[in-house]
Amino acid sequence: MGRIQPQGGSLVQKWIDGCRLGELRLQHCSGCGCFQFYPRIMCATCSGRKLEWVVASGRGRVRSFTVVRRAISPAYEAPYVVALIELEEGPTLMSHVVDCAPEEVRVDAPVRVAFERWSETVSLPVFELVRAGVR
Amino acid sequence: MSTSLRGKVAIVGAADTQVGIVPDASATELCVEAIMLALLDAGIGKHEIDGLVTCNSMAQPMLYHAEAIAEYLQIAPRYCFAAGAGGGTTFSVLHHAASAIVTGMAQTVVIAMADSLRSGLTRDQAMLMQSSTGHPQYEQPYGPTVPAYYALIAQAHMAEYGTRAEHFAEIAVACRAHAARNPTAQMREPLTVEDVLASRLIADPLRLLDCSLVSDGGAAIVLTSAERARDFAHPPVYLLGIGEGHSHEHISQARSLTTSAAVESGRAAYATAGFRPAEMDFAQLYDCFTPTVLVELEDLGFCGKGEGGDYLTSVGIGPGSSLPVNTHGGLLSHCHPGNPGSMFALTESVWQLRHTAGERQVAGAELGLLHAQGGIMSSHSTLILGRSAD
Numbered sequence: 001m002g003r004i005q006p007q008g009g010s011l012v013q014k015w016i017d018g019c020r021l022g023e024l025r026l027q028h029c030s031g032c033g034c035f036q037f038y039p040r041i042m043c044a045t046c047s048g049r050k051l052e053w054v055v056a057s058g059r060g061r062v063r064s065f066t067v068v069r070r071a072i073s074p075a076y077e078a079p080y081v082v083a084l085i086e087l088e089e090g091p092t093l094m095s096h097v098v099d100c101a102p103e104e105v106r107v108d109a110p111v112r113v114a115f116e117r118w119s120e121t122v123s124l125p126v127f128e129l130v131r132a133g134v135r
Numbered sequence: 136m137s138t139s140l141r142g143k144v145a146i147v148g149a150a151d152t153q154v155g156i157v158p159d160a161s162a163t164e165l166c167v168e169a170i171m172l173a174l175l176d177a178g179i180g181k182h183e184i185d186g187l188v189t190c191n192s193m194a195q196p197m198l199y200h201a202e203a204i205a206e207y208l209q210i211a212p213r214y215c216f217a218a219g220a221g222g223g224t225t226f227s228v229l230h231h232a233a234s235a236i237v238t239g240m241a242q243t244v245v246i247a248m249a250d251s252l253r254s255g256l257t258r259d260q261a262m263l264m265q266s267s268t269g270h271p272q273y274e275q276p277y278g279p280t281v282p283a284y285y286a287l288i289a290q291a292h293m294a295e296y297g298t299r300a301e302h303f304a305e306i307a308v309a310c311r312a313h314a315a316r317n318p319t320a321q322m323r324e325p326l327t328v329e330d331v332l333a334s335r336l337i338a339d340p341l342r343l344l345d346c347s348l349v350s351d352g353g354a355a356i357v358l359t360s361a362e363r364a365r366d367f368a369h370p371p372v373y374l375l376g377i378g379e380g381h382s383h384e385h386i387s388q389a390r391s392l393t394t395s396a397a398v399e400s401g402r403a404a405y406a407t408a409g410f411r412p413a414e415m416d417f418a419q420l421y422d423c424f425t426p427t428v429l430v431e432l433e434d435l436g437f438c439g440k441g442e443g444g445d446y447l448t449s450v451g452i453g454p455g456s457s458l459p460v461n462t463h464g465g466l467l468s469h470c471h472p473g474n475p476g477s478m479f480a481l482t483e484s485v486w487q488l489r490h491t492a493g494e495r496q497v498a499g500a501e502l503g504l505l506h507a508q509g510g511i512m513s514s515h516s517t518l519i520l521g522r523s524a525d
Contacts, residue, residue, distance in 0.1 A: 006272040038273045038388075064294070064392055066286035067339040068278065072266055076278040082338075084287055084387055094274045094387040102339075107294035124276055 003075045005119055011039040014053060019123045024056040024113050026089055037091035058113035060087040060127070067102040081105050085127050096126040104129060141407050142524035144233045145364035145371030146356050148177025149485040151478075154352030154470035155321035158254040162192035165249035165353035165472075166204055173245065173355035178368040184357075186214035186241030188232055190224045190248045190474045193264055194255030204247065214241035221509020222421055223379075224248070225477035226516035229358070230377050236360050243363075248475030249353020268511075270385040282346055282424060284386050284511040286338040289426035291392035293340065295441070300340045302444035303425035304331035306460075307344050307467050309453035310422060314464025316454060316495035321348055322468045345425040347466035347476070354478035356485065361524050372488045375502070376410065376519030378403025386511040395512045397434035404504070404517035405436075412436040415519075416500040417487060418458055419480035421507045422465040428452075431506050432460075435517065454495065462487060462495050477507040481518075488522050 006012055015038075018025035026035045031048030035056075042049055065083035068076075081097040083105065097105050098116065111127035118124045150172030152165050160168065166189060174181060187210070189201040197203045200217035214235050218228045225248060232244040256264070268284070269275045292298045308328055314320035326344065334343040364371035380396030380403070383389045405411065412435060420431040429443035437458060438446035452460035463469045463483035466476045484503045486492045505518040 004266060004275045004278065006276050008272050012272050038270070064287040064291040066283045066290060066341075067336070068280055068283050069336045069338060070280065072278040072280050073262065080278065082277055082279045082283050082287070084392070092387055094270075094277050094279065096277055107290060118276060 003118055005122055006124070011041070015039055016122055018053070018055070019115055019125060022115055024058050024125050025053050026056045026087070026091060027051040028054045035089040035091055037087070037093050056087055056089055056113075060085045060111055062097065062105060062107055062109045062111060063092055064107055065097060065105050083127065085111060093125070097129065098126045099128050140233050140237060140377055141375055141409070142373050143361055144236050144358055145361050145373045145524070146485050146520070147359055147364050147367035147369065147371055148173040148179070148357030149355070149482040150176050151319065151354040151482050152249065152352055154319060154472070154479070155350055156253050157251065157351035160251070160351070162195040162249055162251045162255055163204070163207065165251060165351065166192070166247050167207055169249055169353035169355035170204070170208065170245055170247045173247070173357050176369070177357040179243070179357070181208055181210050183243050184210055184245050185212050186232060186235060186244030187212045188215075188228050188244060188246045189217045190219060190228070191217050192250045193260065193473055194251045212241070214244065219474070220514045221474060222423060222476055223507045223509035223514040223516045224474050225481060226377075226505060226507045226518050227379055227514070229374065229518060230379060230516065232358050233374055233377065236358065242359060244358045245355055246358060247353065247355035248478045250472040250475055251351040252471075252473045253349050253351045255351065270387065274385055274387055280338060282341050283338040285424035285426055286341045287386055288392050288430065288512060289340055292426060292430065295393050296444070298429065298444040300332060301328055302429060302447050303340070303345055304328040305447040306422065306425040306428045306452070307331045309451060310461045310465040310467040312453045313459065313462050313495060314468035317464050317469060320464040320469040321350055322464070341424060347423045347471040348468070350470035350472045352470045352472045352479070353475060354482045356481060369489055370522065372485045373521050373524045374518065375521045376404035376408025376517070378407065378517045380515040382513060384510050384513050389512065393430065394440065395430055395434050395508070396515045397431050397506060397508065397517070400515035400517040401435040401506070404519050408519040410502060410519060412504070415458060415502050415504045417462055417497045417503045418460050419462070419465070419484055419503065419505045420460050421477060422461060422467050423471070423476070425467070427508065427512065428460065430512065435504065435506060459497055462492065462497060477505070480505050480507070484520050488520060
């Protein structure tokens with residue numbers, strides 16, 4: 001059994017298509033100007049129906065995190081950092097913080113997006129710590 | 136609107152099955168056993184039930200669970216459904232059942248919930264249960280475990296308010312101290328903060344002893360109108376306050392990680408009952424993981440926001456404290472068969488308010504607050520129960 005894959009309708013697919021191109025896509029509401037994630041058929045802020053896809057900057061901060069010490073299945077290798085990332089555009093998403101010792105992760109730490117292969121056809125966003133002096 | 140429910144219904148029967156590791160009984164059998172025991176406690180026969188509410192079982196799921204239990208019992212209620220709001224199911228069901236009684240949909244409602252998470256799940260069912268929590272597209276792929284979701288809440292609270300792992304550990308210690316006074320509890324060996332902090336990490340900062348048990352067991356109550364309640368064998372326990380709050384389902388969509396919809400749920404319950412937090416003689420707070428109790432203490436007004444850690448070390452929630460919490464031992468030490476978990480907080484509260492709770496009786500208990508949540512601090516429900524309808 002492999003890692004769990006996102007599956008769903010056309011909105012999910014458009015998001016996955018973005019990930020394959022190295023784009024972290026959000027919806028932007030042309031009615032109220034807010035950004036939203038996860039993608040929906042309506043704006044969850046103003047109920048408007050005019051939503052366009054935009055590419056997020058990929059920068060954000062760790063809103064919270066945990067180090068999973070017992071993996072959910074053999075397809076995941078513990079320890080791994082599950083985090084809630086608040087993007088600079090506003091929305092929060094769940095992800096992994098990668099390429100660091102789990103002990104280095106802190107709440108509020110600045111992060112930036114990277115993409116990791118989840119299957120032959122799917123890549124998903126993960127985040128790396130932005131270290132001082134590195135852009 | 137729910138003001139009209141104050142003092143209108145009462146619990147007249149309550150019972151638990153054996154809990155803990157009960158391999159000889161299926162989830163269905165535990166549910167029926169709980170009903171039979173609750174009917175015996177109420178002193179009525181099965182044909183007096185005209186309303187039946189259950190929750191589905193993970194070990195023996197059924198498409199129409201309540202109907203299947205009614206069929207097993209060979210009763211034909213006119214009000215019958217199975218609810219699903221995770222851990223919050225029990226008390227939101229009580230809200231619905233009370234409304235059904237007040238509006239005449241049913242006269243005598245049995246609420247029964249049971250499961251056999253410990254003995255009845257196959258490995259595949261257990262895996263599926265864990266991996267099916269979380270948003271299927273945007274959370275599940277990252278492999279969060281159930282403790283991991285609650286760890287995200289704990290970590291955020293620590294960062295925002297300086298709460299420490301020791302504070303969470305105090306909750307596990309207090310629940311165990313209560314359980315030590317409860318002969319039916321699954322875990323009764325005393326614990327220390329050091330024991331909790333020495334147990335293995337599951338999802339930082341949560342350790343094994345911050346996590347609730349995995350159990351078999353069931354419980355049931357009999358609910359009827361306040362007028363009819365006076366004719367039963369035991370003194371009625373009245374529903375005085377009730378409230379709900381539903382803020383999200385998936386943790387990544389939570390408006391706040393550290394303040395929950397227990398605020399709205401509690402506010403509605405206090406408003407219905409006309410009582411304040413300080414007037415409660417005990418509280419049963421949902422404790423699937425220790426941080427939930429700390430957040431609930433704050434959000435239900437037992438201490439200020441961010442002061443939960445200090446409250447736990449300076450005032451405490453163990454036996455003999457000003458507000459004993461989880462007097463039966465809670466999900467952490469009494470038992471936790473999944474969605475039915477809060478049923479045991481309900482039956483325990485009935486016994487506390489009947490003054491029949493034995494060694495763990497809270498002296499002179501007149502009022503108790505019960506709070507449950509389902510999802511990941513998503514779906515909240517609060518009850519205030521009392522010995523008097525006034």
